[in-house]
Amino acid sequence: MIVKKILSLAASIIKLFIIILLFSSNTKAAEKNIKYYSNDKGILSLMYHRFNEDKYPSTNIQMNVFKQQIEIIKSLNYNFYDPKDLEKNFNTVKTEKKILITIDDAFSSFYDVAWPYLKKEKIPFILFVSTETIGKNGYMTWSQIKELEKENKAYIGNHSHTHDYLVDFKNEEFINDIQTASTIFNNELGYNPIFFSYPFGEYSGFIKEYISKNFKFSFGQHSGVIDINKDRHELPRFPINEKYGNMKRFKFLINLNPLEYKFLYPEEKYLTKNDNPPKFVVEFFKEQKNLNNINCFSDEGGKWEKSNISFYQNSLKLNFREKYNFRRGRINCSLNDDGVWRWFGIQFSVEQN
Structure with missing residues (x-):
């Protein structure tokens, strides 16, 4: 019995040492955060793709x-968030929750079905465009994108050139893809957007570092609510489609508040075979209450x-x-x-070769 207690105590000390080591070795990353508990009401971002395209339930929503x-x-009584305000007040605590609408891929169905409604209702949004597919069957044209872009509530975002699995690219291939997209945007619109959306929400430390030097804000596909402590190049969004768009779920998530944290390890979201599964630690603020009520779910092993x-x-x-x-x-x-109810989500990209 005494031996078991000693071993248990030793295990606890080792775990504590690991946590301390993880945080102390990542001071630079932690310094990127504002590092104070704000009780920010946050910006809840929704992600859509197709509209009234029944053949694609995983990316479609009925109008x-x-x-x-x-x-x-x-x-x-939630107000829609104007994306231009991200530059002005990202570091300002939001006393009222805002809703940000984003649309990925610039499918024709967005232009034909959803765009007239959003324009009529004067609802702001970001349309993320992958340049390679523009003008092809099922996608918008540059003429249509320019039409949207003239409206003061419509914003265009960069979604890469190929919309491929960028984490599978060699570094030079990835850089070429983004530079190709940026050149096309500059030629077609006269500027490269300040917003970027990672295809499939996948990115590595190298990808994020490059994107952060060329864009002001970057969005993933992990769920959560944006607050002032979130990394502006790992902004969360809730995906909405036929599978995850039922009203019960929507009413729950639309009322969610940020679950703020001071630091999250690992900063690298691309897992190789040597670090899968990762060592996962989150440091919260001492002012936060009810932390023992946190529940986490993970889909490692292929099941939630x-x-x-x-x-x-x-x-x-x-x-x-x-x-x-x-x-x-x-x-x-x-x-x-x-x-x-407070919430945050994390997505890892996992090495496949």
């Missing part, structure tokens, strides 16, 4: 459902299950069951904070 979702937002988590002071450590075996792995954590 009548989209209109119902917009009405829900209005009924809750509740994660085994442990706390030391304000730090959460997630103990993985097994490796991620698909090309993308996700973690979602939620907190019932005295009736206020």
Whole structure:
């Protein structure tokens, strides 16, 4: 019995040492955060793709459902966020929640079906464009994009040239892809957008570093609510489609608040075979309440299950069951904070070769 207690104590000390080591070795990354608890109401960003294209349920939303979702937002008195304000007040605490609409890929169905409605309702949005497909069957043309871009509520974002799996590219190939897209934007619109969206939400440390030097804001495909402590080049969005667009889910997520954190390890979101599964630690702010109410779920091993988590002071450590075996792995954590639901999500890209 005494030996077991000694071993248990030793294990706890080792875990504590690992957490301290992870944070101390990543001071530079932590300094990028504002590092104070703000109780920011946040910006909740929604991601759409196709409209009324029944053949693609994983990326499609029916227009009548989209209109119902917009009405829900209005009924809750949430204002739509104008993307130009990101430059002005990203570091300003939002006392009221805002909703940001984003659309990826510039499919023709967006122009034909959703764009007239958004224009009529004067709802701002970002349309993320992959330059290689523009003008091809099923996609918008440059003439249509320019028509949108003239409106003061419509903003264009860069979504790469090929919309390929950029993490599979060699560094030179990746840079060439982004430079090709930027050149086309400059030729067609006269500027390269300040907004970028990672195709499939996938990026490595190298990709993020390059994008951060060439764009002001970058969006992924992990769920969560933007607050002043979030990395402006890892901005979360909730994907909305036929599978994940039912009204019950939508009403829940649209009311979510940010789950702020001071630091998250690992900063590298591309997992090789040597670091899969990763060592995952989140440091929260000491002012935050009810941290013991946090629940996390992960899809490692190809199935969503509740994660085994442990706390030391304000730090959460997630103990993985097994490796991620698909090309993308996700973690979602939620907190019932005295009736206020808070949320953040993380997506990893997983080496396939």
